[in-house]
Amino acid sequence: xxxxxxxxxxxxxxxxxxxxxxxxxxxxxxxxxxxxxxxxxxxxxxxxxxxxxxxxxxxxxxxxxxxxxxxxxxxxxxxxxxxxxxxxxxxxxxxxxxxxxxxxxxxxxxxxxxxxxxxxxxxxxxxxxxxxxxxxxxxxxxxxxxxxxxxxxxxxxxxxxxxxxxxxxxxxxxxxxxxxxxxxxxxxxxxxxxxxxxxxxxxxxxxxxxxxxxxxxxxxxxxxxxxxxxxxxxxxxxxxxxxxxxxxxxxxxxxxxxxxxxxxxxxxxxxxxxxxxxxxxxxxxxxxxxxxxx
DNA sequence: AAGGCACTCAACCGCAGTGGG
DNA sequence: ACCCACTGCGGTTGAGTGCCT
Numbered sequence: 001x002x003x004x005x006x007x008x009x010x011x012x013x014x015x016x017x018x019x020x021x022x023x024x025x026x027x028x029x030x031x032x033x034x035x036x037x038x039x040x041x042x043x044x045x046x047x048x049x050x051x052x053x054x055x056x057x058x059x060x061x062x063x064x065x066x067x068x069x070x071x072x073x074x075x076x077x078x079x080x081x082x083x084x085x086x087x088x089x090x091x092x093x094x095x096x097x098x099x100x101x102x103x104x105x106x107x108x109x110x111x112x113x114x115x116x117x118x119x120x121x122x123x124x125x126x127x128x129x130x131x132x133x134x135x136x137x138x139x140x141x142x143x144x145x146x147x148x149x150x151x152x153x154x155x156x157x158x159x160x161x162x163x164x165x166x167x168x169x170x171x172x173x174x175x176x177x178x179x180x181x182x183x184x185x186x187x188x189x190x191x192x193x194x195x196x197x198x199x200x201x202x203x204x205x206x207x208x209x210x211x212x213x214x215x216x217x218x219x220x221x222x223x224x225x226x227x228x229x230x231x232x233x234x235x236x237x238x239x240x241x242x243x244x245x246x247x248x249x250x251x252x253x254x255x256x257x258x259x260x261x262x263x264x265x266x267x268x269x270x271x272x273x274x275x276x277x278x279x280x281x282x283x284x285x286x287x288x289x290x291x292x293x294x
Numbered sequence: 295a296a297g298g299c300a301c302t303c304a305a306c307c308g309c310a311g312t313g314g315g
Numbered sequence: 316a317c318c319c320a321c322t323g324c325g326g327t328t329g330a331g332t333g334c335c336t
Contacts, residue, residue: 036322039322089324
């Protein structure tokens with residue numbers, strides 16, 4: 001017991017924000033060797049970072065297909081919904097939003113959604129206290145227990161194939177879309193051709209799982225079309241940080257993702273007609289208090 | 295203009311889980 | 316069965332930034 005953390009030696013280990021130069025070194029290495037074996041990354045690249053820091057930088061920032069910026073009302077709704085179901089299982093929640101990282105979702109929840117939900121939950125809770133004191137408003141993740149898996153909307157079956165980042169496990173399926181893969185995107189080609197572990201593990205236990213599998217496969221295909229624009233603006237030895245490594249998802253890819261994503265959205269949101277657009281999905285009273293919601 | 299405050303988010307920390315030897 | 320190396324995850328921190336007074 002008590003194995004020291006990998007960064008414990010401290011000596012010579014750099015901390016704090018990553019520089020564009022470090023990003024480039026890391027991306028170049030992952031292009032050659034693929035993600036994983038993080039222990040060897042600092043050793044082989046000369047990066048003065050611990051392996052954990054390298055992994056985090058990759059998964060939360062450099063990984064292709066990451067969508068940054070504002071969350072859409074749809075995404076908000078899904079996060080709120082899944083948080084009510086799963087609790088603070090950010091990795092699990094992130095698996096349903098393949099373009100978002102668990103860190104992003106966690107941050108967004110803590111900074112925006114938690115307050116939002118609380119604010120809207122308050123009046124609902126007040127009204128509920130007079131009627132349903134024991135079974136309703138808690139939104140506990142245990143509320144939908146595995147024992148209720150006979151329910152049409154049980155998460156148990158479908159969670160399995162979604163546990164890996166779909167967009168990093170590309171099946172290498174050929175695409176009809178024009179793929180302009182230049183710059184940094186070239187760095188990812190090698191590892192993007194790996195087979196999909198999710199596809200290999202497919203068991204099709206129920207209809208929802210099959211649907212999610214299809215979603216996964218389409219995500220894989222979409223990932224093959226991700227266009228990563230390398231915009232390394234080197235001016236007089238300086239690196240423009242803001243544009244050094246900017247991944248841009250082609251509009252047609254986003255369209256495909258959106259189309260396939262609607263399947264998931266249907267499943268997530270179909271019991272809440274007319275509630276999605278306000279971004280809060282009626283979480284305060286509607287979803288959590290309805291035992292047949294899922 | 296400047297100081298204080300609140301907010302955001304990248305990054306860190308520590309623990310748990312897992313698989314190989 | 317046990318140990319250990321490694322990865323994954325969730326909670327937390329703190330630097331940067333913008334707004335307000």
